[in-house]
Amino acid sequence: MTSLGRVRTTGRPTLEQVAAEAGVSRGTVSRVVNGSLEVSTTTLHAVQDAIDKLGYVPNHAARSLVTRRTDTVLLVVSESEARVFDEPFFAGLVRGLGQELAKTNLQLNLMMASGARQRDRVEQLVGNGHVDGAVLISLHGDDPLPRKLVEAGAPVALNGRPLSSEVSVPFVDADNSTGARTATEYLYQSGRRRIATLTGPQDMAAGIDRLDGYRSALKARRGVTRLVAQGDFGQASGEQAMREVLERDSDVDAVFAASDLMAAGAMRVLRAAGRRVPEDVAVIGFDDSDVARNTEPALTSVAQPVQRMGAELARLLIAQLEDPTRSLDPVILPTELVRRGSA
Amino acid sequence: MTSLGRVRTTGRPTLEQVAAEAGVSRGTVSRVVNGSLEVSTTTLHAVQDAIDKLGYVPNHAARSLVTRRTDTVLLVVSESEARVFDEPFFAGLVRGLGQELAKTNLQLNLMMASGARQRDRVEQLVGNGHVDGAVLISLHGDDPLPRKLVEAGAPVALNGRPLSSEVSVPFVDADNSTGARTATEYLYQSGRRRIATLTGPQDMAAGIDRLDGYRSALKARRGVTRLVAQGDFGQASGEQAMREVLERDSDVDAVFAASDLMAAGAMRVLRAAGRRVPEDVAVIGFDDSDVARNTEPALTSVAQPVQRMGAELARLLIAQLEDPTRSLDPVILPTELVRRGSA
DNA sequence: CATAGTACTGGGAACGCTCACGCAAGAAAC
DNA sequence: GTTTCTTGCGTGAGCGTTCCCAGTACTATG
Numbered sequence: 001m002t003s004l005g006r007v008r009t010t011g012r013p014t015l016e017q018v019a020a021e022a023g024v025s026r027g028t029v030s031r032v033v034n035g036s037l038e039v040s041t042t043t044l045h046a047v048q049d050a051i052d053k054l055g056y057v058p059n060h061a062a063r064s065l066v067t068r069r070t071d072t073v074l075l076v077v078s079e080s081e082a083r084v085f086d087e088p089f090f091a092g093l094v095r096g097l098g099q100e101l102a103k104t105n106l107q108l109n110l111m112m113a114s115g116a117r118q119r120d121r122v123e124q125l126v127g128n129g130h131v132d133g134a135v136l137i138s139l140h141g142d143d144p145l146p147r148k149l150v151e152a153g154a155p156v157a158l159n160g161r162p163l164s165s166e167v168s169v170p171f172v173d174a175d176n177s178t179g180a181r182t183a184t185e186y187l188y189q190s191g192r193r194r195i196a197t198l199t200g201p202q203d204m205a206a207g208i209d210r211l212d213g214y215r216s217a218l219k220a221r222r223g224v225t226r227l228v229a230q231g232d233f234g235q236a237s238g239e240q241a242m243r244e245v246l247e248r249d250s251d252v253d254a255v256f257a258a259s260d261l262m263a264a265g266a267m268r269v270l271r272a273a274g275r276r277v278p279e280d281v282a283v284i285g286f287d288d289s290d291v292a293r294n295t296e297p298a299l300t301s302v303a304q305p306v307q308r309m310g311a312e313l314a315r316l317l318i319a320q321l322e323d324p325t326r327s328l329d330p331v332i333l334p335t336e337l338v339r340r341g342s343a
Numbered sequence: 344m345t346s347l348g349r350v351r352t353t354g355r356p357t358l359e360q361v362a363a364e365a366g367v368s369r370g371t372v373s374r375v376v377n378g379s380l381e382v383s384t385t386t387l388h389a390v391q392d393a394i395d396k397l398g399y400v401p402n403h404a405a406r407s408l409v410t411r412r413t414d415t416v417l418l419v420v421s422e423s424e425a426r427v428f429d430e431p432f433f434a435g436l437v438r439g440l441g442q443e444l445a446k447t448n449l450q451l452n453l454m455m456a457s458g459a460r461q462r463d464r465v466e467q468l469v470g471n472g473h474v475d476g477a478v479l480i481s482l483h484g485d486d487p488l489p490r491k492l493v494e495a496g497a498p499v500a501l502n503g504r505p506l507s508s509e510v511s512v513p514f515v516d517a518d519n520s521t522g523a524r525t526a527t528e529y530l531y532q533s534g535r536r537r538i539a540t541l542t543g544p545q546d547m548a549a550g551i552d553r554l555d556g557y558r559s560a561l562k563a564r565r566g567v568t569r570l571v572a573q574g575d576f577g578q579a580s581g582e583q584a585m586r587e588v589l590e591r592d593s594d595v596d597a598v599f600a601a602s603d604l605m606a607a608g609a610m611r612v613l614r615a616a617g618r619r620v621p622e623d624v625a626v627i628g629f630d631d632s633d634v635a636r637n638t639e640p641a642l643t644s645v646a647q648p649v650q651r652m653g654a655e656l657a658r659l660l661i662a663q664l665e666d667p668t669r670s671l672d673p674v675i676l677p678t679e680l681v682r683r684g685s686a
Numbered sequence: 687c688a689t690a691g692t693a694c695t696g697g698g699a700a701c702g703c704t705c706a707c708g709c710a711a712g713a714a715a716c
Numbered sequence: 717g718t719t720t721c722t723t724g725c726g727t728g729a730g731c732g733t734t735c736c737c738a739g740t741a742c743t744a745t746g
Binding site: 024025026027028031038039040043062064065066067068 | 693694695696697700701702703
């Protein structure tokens, strides 16, 4: 009849039980747990002791039901982009992200999918408050997803400059353009004059910017033969592009490839064509991946600070979580030319 | 005074609103959402229409508060294990896992950490019901974490055979032993008689089993010189181990390395020592990574079905989620020898 | 000595859902 | 025509928090 009795026996202790143990009320325990100041030191200690004794941990579901926060952020990676995983890009990014999030109480929710289904699911998760925000990595140029999310008012951080920047969405990227320019200038400075570039896909900022860097390095330089061949970051496309270049100019003496895989492919083709690297043709790649360390000769390559990029992504997102009104500037991080044997 | 009025204006529609729209009660809508049969077709349609019209999506927090399920599984990767990320291992694993989970309504929560802090956090998350289960990848041999979790009654799936199997915890692994044996036999069949192996760390099953496979391939074979040198899967350790082998037997004519990175390192050392691969020394690696495709010559390597391993991990976990009492057998998946230039 | 703060604390209500009951109405059995 | 199932549906209670409003007991002020 009365609601006496009914001792809870199930699993984890609740706020109420901690309160009973400490001889205070639910509200007070809640204040302690959430670090409110309005608690006297004596009760503070009493409550903390009770918490330790009972091993209390707040129930996430209950909390999130009332606060309408989930303390979870979504990491979306396009599954179709297998090349996203080219070492050490993804690993470093995730690690940086994870480390930064570990400093907060945020959880990382990983989603790999592709196409329309993915978009729908992401929009749902974000729109229905199942996550507090999202980090999107490596989308193709003008993917509408980030814009949609931003317009829906969700905190978002992008990896890689988006192409259509009608809506400003915060992003972090490596300084692809400067990285490419430095590499190309290095080729020029070492005396090369017939310098080719094997480009990445031109519907992604990374592809575009790296080509841009190549161009600007050679701008207004006289006596330089420029050769541009399209690729898509993949190894096969690098081989194909290299063949094209050789056909157009068999005297080419330097190649800047927009990715290490393309550079590795190019080196295969060059070797097959009887060219020595770096004596006949100098080669530089981009990404400083494991592959770069294991070609013969080892590949000179432009390194991105991937781990820091991950950390900055986290910061961008956290900043928005803390103050949704704040508008954030893009973060562009410097690259570094790692010299090895190929150039 | 009365609780009339108070029209909810906030965000997402609730069960109650759907119910009102469809002219039924909360309970009925819940039944529809959860696929109970006890609903007449007419009301079923009415409710579904209302759901579509309002764009209703269940509130995860509220649901999980009462069901005590979170529909989330944790993926734990030891951050210290940088080598976990050796292409394409992690990527493939995660992809397989993700695809399998996508068929259910399970979310993937990613956690990278290391050491004691990690263990504590994992135990908390699992113990306090913040996740329904956990997938652990690549722990060192006798990590106590999986056992602890299993003993706490949590669904767990391991990638890689655990060393101390006092408590049986379900795992998936590649058939490392057979893979290594096949590779070694291949070397023997092609006429090599001074066959070295560069081992992985001997506190991980993968390291142990691959050495085992090497041994069993050569067991009872006469006229074969065996050479074993320790490594840790890393490239530097491969170089070191190869040097050791050369010192002990400068006539070595074949090497089976327990990882591609070690094989790549070995090839560098062999080349520096003036040996030709494969003419003087045949080399086989393990993992079939990007690196394998880009050494010179390209590396013959033992491939693991990483994506399928990820999928099996998911299945193992899902099976336990569905029936916690069920005890599951390990899943051992076959490897494949991928022939390239080095052997 | 009354009055107004101030510093803490208690408890009701609400968050959105599921679950166990119970009731109504038609079908089947006698 | 009563009884008994069966099927479909509504309702209250409760999951574990947070938030807010109202105290209560002091302390400072006039």
